[in-house]
Amino acid sequence: MILLGVQFLMNFMSLLVWKNDEEEDISYTEEKKLGGSLSKDEIYRLRKKHVANACILFYDPNPLQIVRAKGQYMYDEEDNEYLDCINNVCHVGHCHPEVVTAACKQMGILNTNSRYLSHLNSTYSQQLTSLFPAPLDTVFFVNSGSEATELSLELCRVWNDATDFICVDSGYHGHTRSAITISNYKFGHPRGIGQPDFVQMMDLPDTYRGQHRDVHTAGEKYGAQAELLVQNINNRGAKVAGFIGESAISCGGQIMLPPNYLKTVYKAVHKAGGLCIADEVQVGFGRCGTGMWVFEKQGVVPDIVTIGKPMGNGHPIAGVVTTREIAERYRQNRPEYFNTYGGNPVSMAVGLAVLDVIKKEGLVKHAKVTGDLFLLELERLKERHSCIGDVRGIGLFLGIEFVKCRESREPDENTAVFVKKEMYRNRIIVSTEGRHNNIVKIKPPMSFDQNNVAHFINHFDRAISQVKVQ
Ligand code: PMP
Numbered sequence: 001m002i003l004l005g006v007q008f009l010m011n012f013m014s015l016l017v018w019k020n021d022e023e024e025d026i027s028y029t030e031e032k033k034l035g036g037s038l039s040k041d042e043i044y045r046l047r048k049k050h051v052a053n054a055c056i057l058f059y060d061p062n063p064l065q066i067v068r069a070k071g072q073y074m075y076d077e078e079d080n081e082y083l084d085c086i087n088n089v090c091h092v093g094h095c096h097p098e099v100v101t102a103a104c105k106q107m108g109i110l111n112t113n114s115r116y117l118s119h120l121n122s123t124y125s126q127q128l129t130s131l132f133p134a135p136l137d138t139v140f141f142v143n144s145g146s147e148a149t150e151l152s153l154e155l156c157r158v159w160n161d162a163t164d165f166i167c168v169d170s171g172y173h174g175h176t177r178s179a180i181t182i183s184n185y186k187f188g189h190p191r192g193i194g195q196p197d198f199v200q201m202m203d204l205p206d207t208y209r210g211q212h213r214d215v216h217t218a219g220e221k222y223g224a225q226a227e228l229l230v231q232n233i234n235n236r237g238a239k240v241a242g243f244i245g246e247s248a249i250s251c252g253g254q255i256m257l258p259p260n261y262l263k264t265v266y267k268a269v270h271k272a273g274g275l276c277i278a279d280e281v282q283v284g285f286g287r288c289g290t291g292m293w294v295f296e297k298q299g300v301v302p303d304i305v306t307i308g309k310p311m312g313n314g315h316p317i318a319g320v321v322t323t324r325e326i327a328e329r330y331r332q333n334r335p336e337y338f339n340t341y342g343g344n345p346v347s348m349a350v351g352l353a354v355l356d357v358i359k360k361e362g363l364v365k366h367a368k369v370t371g372d373l374f375l376l377e378l379e380r381l382k383e384r385h386s387c388i389g390d391v392r393g394i395g396l397f398l399g400i401e402f403v404k405c406r407e408s409r410e411p412d413e414n415t416a417v418f419v420k421k422e423m424y425r426n427r428i429i430v431s432t433e434g435r436h437n438n439i440v441k442i443k444p445p446m447s448f449d450q451n452n453v454a455h456f457i458n459h460f461d462r463a464i465s466q467v468k469v470q
Contacts, residue, residue, distance in 0.1 A: 016126060041293060058431075068095075070094055082427045086442070098359065112345065113344060121348050123348075138202040140337060141342040144308060145174055148308055151320045156282075156304070160274060165240075165242055166202060166229050168249065173281075181198075197236070200232050205249075208389070219260035230272045242277055247278050247293065250283070253435065262299075275303040275304060275326065277304045278306070286363055286446070287397050288360075288394045290368070297394075316347075366449075374442070389402065401434070401439045411438040417437070420432050422460060
């Protein structure tokens with residue numbers, strides 16, 4: 001009886017194994033196309049059914065299925081080519097072979113947490129921090145920009161045993177709770193949590209649409225508000241923990257900080273005992289073509305710099321770069337900082353490969369040369385199309401602001417969205433941004449070249465001309 005039972009169990013088990021084998025066989029043989037075995041309709045249906053619908057799709061209800069990418073190009077399931085003008089994460093180009101090889105190779109050697117010595121971790125920490133001005137010589141590795149923001153805020157709180165922060169209108173620093181509290185783009189949304197009482201907000205230092213429009217004096221004028229906000233914090237019986245601001249403002253509408261802005265703000269915050277965080281998650285690693293970091297253009301040295309997106313060319317790696325003294329204050333007043341994936345050998349190998357490619361391919365200079373040409377061509381388009389109110393940016397970080405009338409500067413969302421859709425019809429990917437959603441933003445992989453500029457301008461010109469004949 002017992003034997004019969006065991007035999008039955010073994011037969012049943014082999015049936016299970018056989019079934020699994022068969023299932024694997026089916027998925028392998030049918031997955032011939034890069035798009036997998038599912039039809040696009042089925043992929044869409046499953047996505048809508050199982051993925052939280054707070055996670056949105058581009059171009060819904062006609063979303064794009066991307067199955068592969070290379071350099072600045074992406075390909076759909078029918079192998080149509082799209083020019084990618086917005087992916088600042090795949091910084092040195094989608095699937096750059098050196099980065100892919102570094103990741104694959106290290107994945108087959110070792111991947112573990114950072115509590116062991118690793119030549120990759122030590123070498124990357126050294127190479128990365130060497131790109132920052134003194135005294136920024138210390139790094140924490142994390143996995144996303146949001147995590148970097150979280151930790152940077154905590155470093156400020158610990159530094160001065162303080163609670164309050166100063167942030168900038170329309171800023172975005174991440175999706176976690178603390179990050180949201182200092183991200184007006186999120187807390188100020190109609191469904192957002194609202195501005196917390198421990199947060200003060202600076203006006204957007206926008207020299208096109210804001211209160212101060214003379215670029216030569218706007219930096220000091222916008223920056224002067226920091227003193228008042230420090231006062232507000234003191235008046236409520238609190239202390240300033242820190243200021244956080246993007247070194248060039250992205251979600252707020254591709255806004256370049258006017259000269260002396262950060263100098264003025266940092267001075268007020270430091271005087272009050274707080275620390276200053278530069279968020280370089282979007283614009284760091286040479287995108288703007290002026291050097292590796294955009295804060296340098298403002299002549300300041302932040303206390304903390306958050307970095308992410310381009311750092312791993314699509315691999316999830318981010319970091320918080322700070323001074324030894326600030327990191328030490330944290331160590332003395334908080335438990336060990338442990339991050340399961342932060343600083344793992346695969347991420348470190350990827351980070352090293354990205355730095356190597358930026359250097360070898362001269363991408364910072366390339367961003368400057370290509371960006372200068374791009375801006376010039378956009379200026380020329382502005383001369384011919386009155387719906388373009390402003391073009392701005394540096395390097396491969398540009399914005400085009402659409403208006404109904406140049407004098408009133410009334411924002412024109414419809415035209416911006418129409419142009420975005422027309423560009424998509426011509427397989428060029430751009431996005432719209434800003435409080436009025438009237439700004440087309442450009443931040444392509446850094447391999448974007450002069451031919452791409454010409455192609456973009458040609459179609460952008462045609463798209464805008466179409467607006468007129470509508
Ligand atoms: N800071 C800035 C300026 C960002 O643009 C973002 C993401 N868009 C973040 C922080 C958050 O990064 P992540 O999405 O990697 O968490």
